[in-house]
Amino acid sequence: xxxxxxxxxxxxxxxxxxxxxxxxxxxxxxxxxxxxxxxxxxxxxxxxxxxxxxxxxxxxxxxxxxxxxxxxxxxxxxxxxxxxxxxxxxxxxxxxxxxxxxxxxxxxxxxx
Amino acid sequence: xxxxxxxxxxxxxxxxxxxxxxxxxxxxxxxxxxxxxxxxxxxxxxxxxxxxxxxxxxxxxxxxxxxxxxxxxxxxxxxxxxxxxxxxxxxxxxxxxxxxxxxxxxxxxxxxxx
Numbered sequence: 526x527x528x529x530x531x532x533x534x535x536x537x538x539x540x541x542x543x544x545x546x547x548x549x550x551x552x553x554x555x556x557x558x559x560x561x562x563x564x565x566x567x568x569x570x571x572x573x574x575x576x577x578x579x580x581x582x583x584x585x586x587x588x589x590x591x592x593x594x595x596x597x598x599x600x601x602x603x604x605x606x607x608x609x610x611x612x613x614x615x616x617x618x619x620x621x622x623x624x625x626x627x628x629x630x631x632x633x634x635x636x637x
Numbered sequence: 638x639x640x641x642x643x644x645x646x647x648x649x650x651x652x653x654x655x656x657x658x659x660x661x662x663x664x665x666x667x668x669x670x671x672x673x674x675x676x677x678x679x680x681x682x683x684x685x686x687x688x689x690x691x692x693x694x695x696x697x698x699x700x701x702x703x704x705x706x707x708x709x710x711x712x713x714x715x716x717x718x719x720x721x722x723x724x725x726x727x728x729x730x731x732x733x734x735x736x737x738x739x740x741x742x743x744x745x746x747x748x749x750x751x
Contacts, residue, residue, distance in 0.1 A: 554723045555737050556737060558739065558740075560740075564745060565747070566724065566729070566745060567727060567742035567743055567744045567745055567747065568680075568729075568740070568742045569742070570739045570740060570741070573738070573739060607648065613680070614738075617737035622736070624682075625737060625740065626682075627672075627680040627681075628679050629677055629678060629679040630679055631681075
């Protein structure tokens with residue numbers, strides 16, 4: 526079963542609005558990452574938040590982590606058309622090594 | 638420039654014809670991994686390697702082989718491709734063998750097996 530599940534599956538917003546994507550996972554993690562994928566291209570790392578952190582910022586991105594609820598959220602502020610992409614959360618499971626599991630992703634469309 | 642290079646970008650083949658997708662990284666990373674991406678399923682791990690000569694199965698290893706003879710290279714081999722292996726494939730690497738850190742991805746290989 527997939528470790529990370531993003532919600533919603535698809536999101537469409539106007540340029541300038543904020544976009545929020547959520548991720549839920551099932552077991553204990555060491556960290557959680559978010560990646561972006563432009564259509565059919567390789568994934569690009571956005572941000573990594575460790576299990577002992579609650580919030581992290583990078584430019585227009587804000588990631589929160591609630592380990593008690595086993596959930597994370599990615600907020601993109603003041604969205605741009607160039608933010609149109611799929612976004613994946615990737616929890617790192619506590620196993621013999623830190624296995625990263627990808628969810629099915631959220632498809633974000635930012636309309637100019 | 639630090640990168641993961643996959644080749645080819647597109648590949649069309651027929652059932653049963655052996656093929657290799659190459660992957661090379663220039664960052665001296667210990668960890669390398671292969672994923673396949675199918676609509677609605679996200680990325681599923683095929684095989685991974687923690688270092689030279691150390692490989693292990695991921696979640697969907699059937700029908701695939703890998704080798705790690707050199708640190709920089711991690712080819713994916715399909716000995717007898719079948720249509721259900723039609724997919725978008727990605728190679729990725731990260732610095733530490735322990736995994737769980739930032740992954741660098743190649744540009745992908747779109748494989749069609751007829």
